[in-house]
Amino acid sequence: MTTEAKTSRVSGFHKKTPRERLDFVADFAGLDGDTVAHLADMGNLDPHLADHLIENVIATMSIPVGIATNMRVDGADVLIPMATEESSVVAAVCNAARQCYDSGGFTTSMSDAAMIAQVQLVGVSDPHHARLRILERRDEIKAICDACDPVLVRLGGGFRDVEVRIVDAPGGAMVVTHLIVDTRDAMGANAVNSMAEALAPHAAAWTGGRVYLRILSNYADRRLARARATWTCDAIGGPEVRDGIVSAYHFAAADPYRAATHNKGIMNGISAVVLATGNDTRAVEAGAHAYAARDGRYSSLTRWEVTADGDLAGSIEVPMAVGLIGGATKLHPTARANLKILGATTADRLARIIAAVGLAQNFSALKALATTGIQKGHMALHARNIAMMAGAAGAEVDAVARILVERGTVRVDVAEAELKRLRG
Structure with a gap:
């Protein structure tokens, strides 16, 4: 050409x-x-x-798949496959889990398995009356939705409820119908999208409005995964470390500039497990960040407190729309293998484990920030990448990386010079 x-x-x-x-x-x-x-x-x-x-x-x-060890979730020991290209992410989860293992590890729960599909109506002359007209047809709406996926209904899922919101927008009031759907072990996008499509012409006929969008919401606030854990003062290095972690959390809770990086660290762990299991990283990330701004200001996804015994208590609550069936979770052989390693036989269990990983990741990041600083540990692991970028191979990688860490200068030009010296 x-x-x-x-x-x-x-x-x-x-x-x-x-x-x-x-x-x-x-x-x-x-x-x-x-x-x-x-x-x-x-x-x-x-x-x-x-x-x-x-x-x-x-x-x-x-993408490398690493295994996070030391994780104990709801009394059961699990190995966590994590797919990520970023050094220190897997190690951070291992270290956090080790430090709370003897105090019971992570306790988790789930709100529900419900997803939301939205049907947008515009041009409705009487939006408040229209809202009630839709709500009055709940049984009819249920029949329309459940007919879209009889298999889901047979498995115990399907339509659960309908909500109707009036959304003030620059172009005028919109009547937005929410279909609340239990998607069981599926992430559920296809199921709820089909239900929204099926309901759309009926909603238009009932209200006299025009339907435009009919699609799921990735703000899965009806599908919240929760995890909590306690780290004893002795396990983490004493009250000063504990108080530093709490202070770092307070910073993230109060300042969106800090919260963005704070939550990115949480998502380092969460997204790595989501990707490893063939789930939709973009959907989970969008839902998490939307939830972080649920009170009108972007803030921390985690909370850190001091217990009555003086120990450190951490907790997380985050939307977690993941599944075991459909898409890459069933088709990709590595995703299937990772799910087997994880031992999660339900979407509920998978979501709860992922939340625990996010909390563990956050603990390690805050502890590093409150003590030695994030760069010391991260750059020690990153030094191997820099050594390889400089051309090191085999045993040279660890040798050059060790020199970079000892010198406290993790740069490619320094690595190239050290590699040249090693090779004589």
Whole structure:
């Protein structure tokens, strides 16, 4: 392909095989042979499956899967698969869990397994009357929704309730119907979306309005996972460390600039387990951050307190729309293997374990911030990445990383110089 002929308008690109697409991209971007060979190797994911999970596939991208140890959740010991590219995330969960293991580990609970589907009506002349007209048809709405997924109903799920809100918007009042649906062990997007689609023409006929959006909400505040744990003063280094963690939490609770980073750390752990189990990281993250702003101001997803005995008590409550059936959770072989390692046989159990991981992650981050600072531990682990970026291989990686940590300078240029010195 000549430079003049390059174009991103490619007719029938989706009809090509992954290798044909890759060859086209290689020509377009000027990829060398080694790069093409690397992209063509799809590792442990079958190319046929990859080509049907998403569109226009040319390659896969491997993310390391690590195991968090020491986790005790509701009296049972579990190993936690975590898929992430960020160093120190897995280690942080291991360390936090070890320090509260002897005091019982993590206790968890779940609010419900309900998802919300929204049906948006506009152009309604009498929105308050329309709201009541919809609510009066609850039984009819239930029949419409449950008919969309008889299997879900047979498994004990399905329609649970209907709510109608009047939302003041720049274009005028909207009448927004919420379908509350128990999705059991599914994340539930397809089920609730189908119900919203089915209800839409009926809602329009009942109110005289026009329907536009009919889709689930990722603000899954009817599907809250909760976890709590206690760390004794002796286990974490004394009252000064305890008070530093509480003070760090107070900072996040009061300041959205701090809360954003505080909650990002929590999501480091949560998203790693969500990804490892083939669930939707974007949906969980969107719901978590929306929940953090539920009181009109963005704040901490966790709470940290001092018990009557002087120990540290942490808790978390976060929307957790995850499932065991549907999508990558059933199709991706690594996701299936990770679920088996985790031993979660229900979506409820999976959600509660993930919440516990988020709390553990937050503990380690706050403890590091309140004591040595976040960089010491993080950069010690990151030093291995820097060593590899400098070209170290095999035993050289640990040797160079150790020198970087000892010098307190974790930089690529320093690593390159040390590697050159090691090689003589």
